[in-house]
Structure formats: C-alpha cells, structure tokens
Amino acid sequence: MPAFVDIHDVTHVYAGAEDGAPAVQDLNIKVMEGEFAAVVGPSGCGKSTLMKLATGLQFPAKGTVIVDGREVGAPVKIAGMAFQNPTMLPWRTTLQNLLLPLEVVQPHRSRLRSNRAEYVAKAEALLEQVGLKGQGSKYPWQLSGGMQQRASLCRALIHEPKLLMLDEPFGALDAFTREELWCVIRDLHAAQRFTVVLVTHDLREAVFLADRIFCMSSRPGRIIAEREVDLPRPRDLEVTYTQPFMDIVHELRAHIAHARVAA
Known part of the structure; x- marks a missing residue:
C-alpha cells in the first residue's frame, strides 16, 4: 500500500541562507493513511521545515514530496494545521474564527453562504467535542490559553482535512492543560481517523499519541531512528507511568542525545 505522506530523498535549502547549508538533507519519511506519526529531534533539526514541505509551503531543492498520491507543487488543500500559537483573530468570535478556513477552501467557500446554518452547526458540534460547548460567541481574549488551543484544533478540522499537521501545538501550555489536550486530540483521531503528523519536543507527548x-x-535533518509504539489503544494517562512507556521515552532520548553529540 502506498504511503499517504511520502517524503523521498528530500534536501531543502532556504533562499538567503547565509552559509547555504541545507535545513534537511536526504530526508525520507513515509506515513500511512490514518496513521498518527510524530517527529522528534534536537532544536533546529528541521522539524518545522518538514511540516512546510509536507503542506506545500516550501518546495524541496532535491527529492519529491507526495501527499495522497500527488506530488506537492502548491499548498496542500486537504491539510489542516495547528501551531504552538493559536493565532486566533481577536476581532472575530470563536465561532467566526472556526469558520475562517471555510471562507478560503473549496468547495466550502462556494457553499458557505447558502449552507451557513449547516456549517455553524458543525462548528458548534466540534466545539462541544473538545469541551467548549457554548463558547462560540466569546472572543479569543475571553478564553484561556488552553481554550484557545482547543478552538485552534477545531479550526484545523472544520473543513474535514485528510491530513492534520501539528507543530508544537501544546508546547506553551501548563502540564495539566497539555495532558488534557493530548486526550482531546487522541479522541478526535480515534473518531475521525485522519492522518496526523505531530512535531514535538515532548517525548512523552509523542509516545502517548503516536503510532510511529x-x-x-541535528541539522541538516535526516531520520536516524524510527520507532513503532506498540502500546495498546485506547491509551489513558495512566499508561505514562508504566515501565514500557518510559522505556520508549528513554530510547528516544538516547537517540536525540547521540544526535547532539554527533553534531
């Protein structure tokens, strides 16, 4: 079965890079449809570059990026994205922020005006699913950081993307809120089975959420290890205190420590 995301022998150099050094070099990643994949590594290793390549925000100097059977040559419309900063527009309500992608992405853009009630109902259902029932009329500044991030996840999913790209989405939150949101994205993925690529510095987060x-x-980034997470699903937070969970975390930490020394 072909991979849903296939990054093959990719090298990328940013225009204007002072030393001309690549951000990633000979990068190879395959993610299957419906899989939850996580990418970890030292700071500056090219994790965010990988995200940009997979979504068509950057194009490789060498190699190919294929998503859903098509080589990426433009921004990928079937992708939703969420970042560490929720970037909610302060002059729009939470509900209006959620509907924003529908004003841009076809075929929703053409249908939004005539089917607005349907889309509003869908947005409100998503908000309820992440614990924000009744919060759609509030502005972002009226929400806590964790609530804003929940809304950001809803916005990334409102147009039913086949691919969800998460770039450190929980990194700025306190530990308890972060773990709550792990469970939110776990449940959303279990219910909808979209493909996920999560970039994170948090090894516990990666092991709790990911299939692989x-x-x-270190820069230039390439894959030095691949680890299947064989912990049974559904996972609850208690699994993070077990020895098999910690063994995987320590194994990944050793790979990153080695990468830093090798640099």
Missing part, C-alpha cells in the same frame, strides 16, 4: 515516531538528526 521518527527521530531526526
């Missing part, structure tokens, strides 16, 4: 974890080297 890719570990990158």
Whole structure:
C-alpha cells in the first residue's frame, strides 16, 4: 500500500541562507493513511521545515514530496494545521474564527453562504467535542490559553482535512492543560481517523499519541531512528507511568542525545 505522506530523498535549502547549508538533507519519511506519526529531534533539526514541505509551503531543492498520491507543487488543500500559537483573530468570535478556513477552501467557500446554518452547526458540534460547548460567541481574549488551543484544533478540522499537521501545538501550555489536550486530540483521531503528523519536543507527548515516531538528526535533518509504539489503544494517562512507556521515552532520548553529540 502506498504511503499517504511520502517524503523521498528530500534536501531543502532556504533562499538567503547565509552559509547555504541545507535545513534537511536526504530526508525520507513515509506515513500511512490514518496513521498518527510524530517527529522528534534536537532544536533546529528541521522539524518545522518538514511540516512546510509536507503542506506545500516550501518546495524541496532535491527529492519529491507526495501527499495522497500527488506530488506537492502548491499548498496542500486537504491539510489542516495547528501551531504552538493559536493565532486566533481577536476581532472575530470563536465561532467566526472556526469558520475562517471555510471562507478560503473549496468547495466550502462556494457553499458557505447558502449552507451557513449547516456549517455553524458543525462548528458548534466540534466545539462541544473538545469541551467548549457554548463558547462560540466569546472572543479569543475571553478564553484561556488552553481554550484557545482547543478552538485552534477545531479550526484545523472544520473543513474535514485528510491530513492534520501539528507543530508544537501544546508546547506553551501548563502540564495539566497539555495532558488534557493530548486526550482531546487522541479522541478526535480515534473518531475521525485522519492522518496526523505531530512535531514535538515532548517525548512523552509523542509516545502517548503516536503510532510511529521518527527521530531526526541535528541539522541538516535526516531520520536516524524510527520507532513503532506498540502500546495498546485506547491509551489513558495512566499508561505514562508504566515501565514500557518510559522505556520508549528513554530510547528516544538516547537517540536525540547521540544526535547532539554527533553534531
């Protein structure tokens, strides 16, 4: 079966890079449809570059990026994205922020005006699913950081993307809120089975959420280890205190420590 996301022998150099050094080099990743993949590695290893390549925000100097059977040559419309900063527009209500992608992405853009009630109902259902029932009329500044991030996840999913890209989405939150949101994204993925690529520095987060974890080297980034997470699903937070869970975390930490020394 072909991979849903296939990054093959990719090298990428940013225009204007002072030393001309690549951000990633000979990068290879395959993620299957419906899989939850995580990418970890040292700071500056090219994790965010990988995200940009997979979504068509950057194009490789060498190699190919294929998503859903098509080589990426433009922004990928079947992808939703969520970042560490929720970037909610402060002059729009939470509900209006959720509907924003529908104003841009076809075929929803053409249908939004005539089917607005349907889309509003869908947005409100998503908000309820992540614990924000009744919060759609509030502005972002009226929400806590964790609530804003929940809304950001809803916004990334409102147009029913086949691919969800998560770039450190929980990194700025306190530990308890972060773990709550792990469970939110776990449940959303279990219910909808979209493909996920999560970039994170948090090894516990990667092991709790992912089916498979890719570990990158220091810059220029490439994959130095791939680890299947064989912990049974559904997972609850108690699993993070078990020895098999911690063994995987320590194994990944050793790979990253080695990558730092090798740099």
